[in-house]
Amino acid sequence: MVEKIKVERFTCWYYDVLALQAITLAVHEHEILGIIGPANSGKTSFIRSLNRLNDLNLTFRKQGTVLLDGKDIYAMNPEALRRRVGMVFAMPLSLPMSVYDNVAYGPRRHGRRGKKRLDETVEKALVAASLWDEMKDRLSDSALKLSGGQQQRLCLARTLAVEPEVILFDEPCSGLDPISTAKVEETMLELKQKYTMVLVTNNIKQASRVSDRTAFFLSGELVEIDVPSRLFVTPRDKRTEDYVTGRFG
């Protein structure tokens, strides 16, 4: 299998507070890697480090490397990196504009202007985010009028519209009802054929439903990484077992 992202001894701090300790792991091409762990275990710090969103934080310091297709991401242009590695956040951050303009926002920023090509891009992204049927007659409606679940898939469509290779999700279903959650999960499974995904979730059942492998983080450390059928059933580490059986966290 191809290692799309390779993280080697990645350690980071905010001020002098250690947030991640020597994390070493790979994300395989076309897999969904789940990341679980209690609050403050470093999950968000970890995925934000994969597309350098922490760069904007002046108190952030790091050591170690993150390679994308074998190239050091911290030696790349951050904008170019974020086009290849997109992010979907916990709270859907729809822009106060139409559904169409939300999806076209990224491509326009990157210089795509022609109406026909933009139309195609918008449709393709909405189809991929399982939102086209619901939105095709509402493209000029304000995005803020959509339901939470629709807005979350709209954010996914916005990310897909710039045609990334990797998509990072930070608890994308935390504010969603079970039906919307199921739709997002179904969409992620369909996207696997084309994309590589990392899914931070505080929902252990979600990790076992959709991830190909799951990593368990605790206090900034990677405790264990394995396929769900082992991690959730016969974990090697006592700390993993305590967490997945609900004894803490």
Ligand SMILES: Nc1ncnc2c1ncn2[C@@H]1O[C@H](COP(=O)(O)OP(=O)(O)OP(=O)(O)O)[C@@H](O)[C@H]1O
């Ligand atoms: N911007 C920041 N400034 C200072 N400290 C931070 C910042 N972001 C995170 N931290 C600290 O880094 C550690 C890891 O936090 P992080 O947000 O990565 O955890 P998490 O596993 O995503 O938690 P949660 O489940 O609550 O989202 C915590 O001790 C947190 O307080």
Ligand SMILES: [Mg+2]
């Ligand atoms: Mg977090």
